[in-house]
Amino acid sequence: EPEVTQTPSHQVTQMGQEVILRCVPISNHLYFYWYRQILGQKVEFLVSFYNNEISEKSEIFDDQFSVERPDGSNFTLKIRSTKLEDSAMYFCAGAEGQRTYGYTFGSGTRLTVV
């Protein structure tokens, strides 16, 4: 069964450093998403991406965050200057369509900011 692949599985970074989280979506997916889950809390929506542009973003997704899909395959989330509170599990997800299809999630990247 096709999978959404995320790398790295765990990243430790110093506060203030930039990090890039990578995702390889399933090939026939058209809609892409990033979610995050702070330890012990709910999974939260960050951003959705379709047709090479952001279609929706949450209040969490401020100017420190950016997404891109430069080569038509990898889908990346960049955090420019990490804060301690950015420590969380970050999930990439994709869907074939907008309404009739479910989401497939990757296994996540655990980001630890020290």
Next chain:
Amino acid sequence: KQEVTQIPAALSVPEGENLVLNCSFTDSAIYNLQWFRQDPGKGLTSLLLIQSSQREQTSGRLNASLDKSSGRSTLYIAASQPGDSATYLCAGSMIKAAGNKLTFGGGTRVLVKP
């Protein structure tokens, strides 16, 4: 704003007992409802997707129902096994022109004792 709640937060049952997990949402304009399983420190595995026009879905020992009018979905797991121990998350998507983000409940942590 859609709010999704799962009660109870934790559940412990002996092996063989049937499990009933509840999910409630505040906005009946929910479009799709998806149930996920999450093992500790791992990603989200999709279990069942109930599309807007459907009332229930079944897969093996799992059955999920959706009642939009009452704002509820229920996941039934028949004849529970120790391998069913995990956190179960429900998430709903709203009828919307773009983005179609998921709103997650806080999850029910299930322990099936041998």
